[in-house]
Amino acid sequence: MSSMKDLSRKRPPPNSEQESLVEQIKQIAQGLGATFAPFCEIVVHDLRTPEHSILAIHNNLSGREVGDPATELGLARIADKNYPQVLANYTNQFADGRRAKSTSVGIKDSKGHYIAALCLNIDVTLFRSIQDILNQFCSANGAAIKESLDPANAETIRERIDQFAISLATTPQSLKTEQRRTLMQELKEAGYLEVRRSMEIIAQHLGVSRATVYNDTK
Known part of the structure; x- marks a missing residue:
């Protein structure tokens, strides 16, 4: 060269x-x-x-x-x-x-x-040092204990909402007011509104406030 x-x-x-x-x-x-x-x-x-x-x-x-x-x-x-x-x-x-x-x-x-x-x-x-720290922080090496931080039936409620939205060729966040009211009626008839924190779960999945969800149930 x-x-x-x-x-x-x-x-x-x-x-x-x-x-x-x-x-x-x-x-x-x-x-x-x-x-x-x-x-x-x-x-x-x-x-x-x-x-x-x-x-x-x-x-x-x-x-x-x-x-x-x-x-x-x-x-x-x-x-x-x-x-x-x-x-x-x-x-x-x-x-x-x-x-x-x-x-x-x-x-x-x-x-x-x-x-x-x-x-x-x-x-x-x-970055490898940061990655090692994150891996250590995220590892769970304790005794195997069965516990869920998600309320019982919460995932079932989300799946039911997804199915309802899919049937209308839309997403849960894009449901219109009348569609949400129909959804809430179906969830109520199926007993899902009796689930602990159901209104919070529904509101989060729909991307609306809990007040909106309460209004949609009326």
């Missing part, structure tokens, strides 16, 4: 179009950095000057600095304008061994030359 000095000599001279593109990429990087802080490092590379390509770095996770050189991927783009423009979600690694997931987007000018790259590097170890 050519040296950085050789590659930089091959690049076309800077022009206003290229400068505008690079400036826009820097603004996009700043916005992405603010949005995905602190888990995602955002780096802008100027591939016209590979020996000190990094123009901006947000949420610095890699320890690099502005003015540091291009990576192997950047050099590959400089050497070959047909190199893939988007490389998404590939496995990477920070200098200290932390695992990362990276995405790199090459930016071309109107002549098809790579002039910049926008790179995103996510510290996977941070």
Whole structure:
């Protein structure tokens, strides 16, 4: 592979179009950095000057600095304008061994030359730690005890409401007032209104207030 000095000599001279593109990429990087802080490092590379390509770095996770050189991927783009423009979600690694997931987007000018790259590097170890905490929190390793926090027959009431809505080719939340009144009459005749917390269960499943449900039963 050519040296950085050789590659930089091959690049076309800077022009206003290229400068505008690079400036826009820097603004996009700043916005992405603010949005995905602190888990995602955002780096802008100027591939016209590979020996000190990094123009901006947000949420610095890699320890690099502005003015540091291009990576192997950047050099590959400089050497070959047909190199893939988007490389998404590939496995990477920070200098200290932390695992990362990276995405790199090459930016071309109107002549098809790579002039910049926008790179995103996510510290996977941070998310794995969060995942481990959530797995521990959600695990239930106690003695097997049969208990339900859902009132008896609550699921049966929901199923009956779903069946009623399906028969009208609609959803429980979309039932009109007269349709809800018909439903409430059917539930009352079937004895479901005697179930503990039945009005609350029905109201939640229909997406209305309990007051509306009480009015529909009249």
